[in-house]
Amino acid sequence: MRIMVTRPQRGAADTALALRARGHAPIVAPLSEIELVAKVDPQAGPWTAILLTSANGLRGIASFAESKEWHDTPVFAVGEVTAKAARDMGFAEVNSAAGNVNDLINLVATRLQPPARLLYLAGEERAGDLGGALRGKNFDVDVVVVYRFLTARVLPEVAAAALAGEIDAVLHFSRASAEAFLKAARNSELLEVALIKPAHFCLSEHVAAPLREAGAAHVRVAARPTEDALLELCG
Secondary structure (H helix, E strand, O other), X not given: OEEEEOOOHHHHHHHHHHHHHOOOEEEEOOOEEEEEOXXXXXHHOOOOEEEEOOHHHHHHHOOOOOOHHHOOOOEEEOOHHHXXXXXXXXXXXXXXXXXXXXXXXXXXXXXXXXXXXXXXXXXXXXXXXXXXXXXXXXXXXXXXXXXXXXXXXXXXXXXXXXXXXXXXXXXXXXXXXXXXXXXXXXXXXXXXXXXXXXXXXXXXXXXHHHXXXXXXXXXXXXXXXXXXXXXXXXX
């Protein structure tokens, strides 16, 4: 299968390798890049736990998180892709909500007791109000915006060529990337073909929602919110 990968370059390269190992032909067409906005001051802690709604949040603590003294800090991640990134960084206790922000809120509220102090490594644009919801449950939440997405206005040339030629599917790892794909396809005057021609393989229903709302003809959701499960949709 010819499969488009639109995630930022670093993650796209890893996904492309995994697709080739499965016998597929990846089309690497990043639609966004991640810009670091701020880094966390470790002296502002300590925190009872770290909250992540994206692996990109880890960039805000990359300069000191490899220190072993941080590895015992519990991490609560929205899904398995993000959880894996935290484990790879060395964190020993990583809990995955395997769902969306509401699932993460429920997981934290079940596992921790207020007024625990929590560090939320957030993006500039966020789905839901994780910090506000947990403050409403009497947790002390420090929200630090550490990254933002810079998205392409139009489809990269390789993506436009694939839609005009031969393509079987597009992978969507996040709702933001799905929305960026739709916006770029519309600005490139290729939205209709983008919705009808390829299958859209999504990490979760939350990711799939904007594609369904836009009228995508073929949308499939991974059985689990993991990269392996997403790639299983490719066969």
